Amino acid sequence: MNYLKRYWLLVLGLLALTLLVSCGKKPVKTPPPPPPVTATLSANPGSIQRGQSATLTWSTTNADDVNMDGNKVDPNGSQSVSPSDTTTYHLHAKGGGGAQDATATVTVTAPPTPTPAPTPRPTPPPVTDEQLFAQNVSDIYFDYDKSDVRADAQATLSRNAEFLKAHPGWKVQIEGSCDERGSTEYNLALGERRADSAKQFLVRAGVSADALKTISYGKEKPVCSASNEDCWQQNRHDHFVLISH
Amino acid sequence: MLKQANAKKSEGMKTRFALLVVALLVVGLLPVAPANAQDWYKGGTNSGAPIRMAAADFKPATGDPQTQPLNTVFNTTLFNDLDNAGIFEMVAKSFYPAGTPGYPQDIKLDAWSNPPPNAAMVAFGNLGVTGGKISVQGWLFDVKNPASPQVLGQQYNEDATPEMARLIAHRFANEIITRLGGIPGPMLSKIYFISDRTGHKEVWQMDYDGGGQQQVTKLGSIALSPRISPDGSRLAFSGLTKDSWQMMMYSFDLGRAVAFPRFPGGNYSPAWSSDGTKIAFASSMGTGASEIYLADASGAGPKRLTTGKTDISPVFNPKTNAQIAFVSGRTGLPQVYVMDADGSNVQRVTDQGYAVSPSWSPNGLLLAFSWVRKYGPGVLGGADIYVMDIASRQIVQLTHDGGRNDFPSWSPDGRHIVFQSNRSGEQIWSVLADGTHLQQLTRTGRNSQPNWSTH
Known part of the structure; x- marks a missing residue:
């Protein structure tokens, strides 16, 4: 027991001595390395239609000589470009701390084929009853093999109902249809029920x-x-068709 | 039974298929046997296995230039008919002995009965054209019974046309099939169907093998669901008028459409009772939804039988006329139901999927129908033809190609089924009820809803 305690004290003492010696050590004096050269280049937007322009923005640090594709430029700056084809721009920065390159690409896409500007044409007021009917009474749609009126169709049918109530005496044919997947005869029964659901x-x-x-x-x-x-x-x-009015 | 079938699909199917083939033979042939027992051929070594049949090319009997081409038509038709019958194992022509036996004295029985042909029966004869008339003599010999080989001897005389050469071959084949199989084959029957080849869906007709296709109706709008009367004299169908679907009737005796009562709403899918006195059909005349009605064949006195909301496609049990199978979407996807002909005792006979277009077999025991068996999102479109033994509810699958197969209809002998398939465009195909001898019958336009005559 006694022996162990003395051993620990010795270890602690040695440790303290080691720390003291380390702290007293002075760093070796060497010349500072030249500051590293940095360079960044970005294009905004990165993609343009032919005829439009993009802005290149670059910045560098610790560079003596900065050029863009061979042309000398300021260490920091921006420039508007309007390439006719997709172009990659190269920024080269050189200084005592070395050289650094940066690139940015402007992607050029073909402009859309020109379309004549839509002349604002207000919907003409309906001339015939059929046109009025077509503008106010809409088709409704069903889920596969179903004939119950969906929520979206309920809203449509409610609007249809308001219009039809405002036009008493107009007679309407409701035409129920199905997609191609079902069997010919069963689809007739299903279409019948779809028409009847709306009715x-x-x-x-x-x-x-x-x-x-x-x-x-x-x-x-x-x-x-x-x-x-x-x-x-x-x-x-x-589908709703006006058959007499 | 059905659940089990679903669980063990392919394995169970094979066993079940074999069972159905046996069932078909038993139920298909036994009921007929007592009535026609005397006509059955007894002899030879046949004991249930298919009879090995050879059909020698007929011998040209005259030098008329028409003899050779008509003989070719005749020989091809006769061989195909016997092959199609479903009761013979045809000996390939490459095994036939040299020489063409044109007359009984020409045939060497041993050469046919021994290998390689190893035939049990040989059809042979001669064909000649003289003065615009075709004359055919045909024999059927049991070549393993040298003491008394002649089973059949027939003579036919008609105008010398390819149509008549085909008709004579059909008649001779039908005689052979009747003698050896107990009941006539379908060689003289007709198949009615819908074709859009004129630009409108009209009713057309053709021979059982796809020959002789011709237009029946000239509605100019849309004709659907043709159903030939049991005596073959009238054709009921559903046609689109300018404001509704109406039942329509075409008379083959008069060669034109005849009057049939108009009903309110839409009227669809007629079906004849086998005695020709009643017509069942679907109509929305009562409630605005399609339901099954029963009326006299004249259309008089329609009486509503069902109260489902999407009931369609009725078909009588032709053996009794006491039951009607039909399709209903009353529980969701369409299923096949069977009820008594007064509308009582409704029973659903399919338990899942999308089941439509029932067709009742001539013997009253089987229902063919179109079924998307495992129906669900992502597995749409695969409808196949199935056959159900009604008593046991046992089901076998007849078509396996995927695609949409629909509107099966039984041949009068109950051995074949005709159906529509979209496997190569929408066309009509026929198949033996054991799933073999699949063949395409139509190729022009889109063709659908075949209905096989009952004779």
Whole structure:
């Protein structure tokens, strides 16, 4: 026990001595290295259409000689460029601390083919009842194999109902359709039910049932013929046609 | 049964397929046997296995320039008919002995009954054109029964045209099939279908093998769902008028459409009872939604049978006329249902997927239908033809190619099914009820909704 304690004291003493000696050591004196040269270059925007311009901005430190693609420039600066093709700009900075390069690329894209400026043309006031009808009564769309009226279709049907109620005596045909995937005969039954769903909704909203006729076109009269969901969705609809007024 | 089938798809399918083939043979042939027992050919070594059949090219009997081309038409048609029958194993022509037996005294029985042909039956004869008339003599010999080889001997005389050469071949093949198979083949039957090849969907007709295609209706709008009457004299279909879908009737006796009552709403998918007295169809006349109705064949007295909201495609059990199968979307995706012909006792017979277009087999025991069996997002589009044994609800898959296969219709002998498929454009195909002998029947325009005559 006694022996161990003495041993620890010795170790601690040696440690303290070592620290003292280290602190007293002086650093070796050498000449300072030249400060390093830095260079940055950026283009903003990095992509332009032909005929537009971009701004190159650069900065350097500790450089004696700065040039951009061979032309001497200020150590820090900016410049507007308007290249006709995609161009990479090179910044070269040189100083006592060495040399540094930086690059920035301006991507040039072809301008869009010029389109005549759209002449603001206000929708002409509807001339015929059919045009008025077409502007105010919209088709509704259905989910696959479904005939219930979707939330978005409810809003549409409500607007349709208001218009139809304001035009009593107008007779409307509701045409239910389906996409190409279902079977021919079953799609006729499904289209029938889609047309009927809209009719029931309109009647509940106050439209006279006598003003509404339904017909199913199944998948016999598609408005779109591609085999993709966009097209299928377009074909799963009720279309409204004014048949007498 | 169905659940099990789903779990063990391919393995179970094979077993089930074999079972159905047996079932088809048993249910397809046995009910017919007592009535026609005397007509059945008994003899030879045939015991249930397909009969090995050879059809020798017929011998030209005259030097008329028409003889050779018509003989070629005849020989091709006869061989295909026998091959299509589904009850023969055809011996390839490359195995036939040299020489063409034109008459009974020409045929060397041993040369046909021994290998390589190893035939049990040989059809042979002669064909000649004289003065614009074609004359055909045909025989069927049981070559393994030298003591009394003649099974059939027939003679035919018609105008010398390719159509008549084909018709004579169909008749002779049908005689052979009737004698050896117990019931006539479909060689003289017709298939009615929808084609848009004129620019409008119209009803067309063709022979069972796709020959002789000709237009029936000239509606100029859209014709759908052709259904031939049991006696073959009238064709019911659904046509688009200027304001609605109406049931329409075409008379082959008169060669024109005849009057049929107009009903409110849309009227679709007619079906004849097998005695020709009733028509079932789908109509929205009652509630604004499509439901199944039953009326006299004249269209009189339509009576509503169902209260589903998307009921369509009725078809009678042709054996009893006491049941009707139909399609309904009343629980969501369309399923096949069976009910009594008065609308009672409705039972759903498919339990999943998208099941449509039922067709009841002539013997009343099987339902063919189109089914997207595993239906769900991402697996749309694959509809295949399936056959269900109604009593056991056992189901086998008939087509396997993917694509959309729809509107199966049974041949009068119950051995074939015709259907539409989009595997090479929308076209009509036929297949033996055991899934073999798949062949394309139409190639012009888009063709759909085939309906096989009942004779």
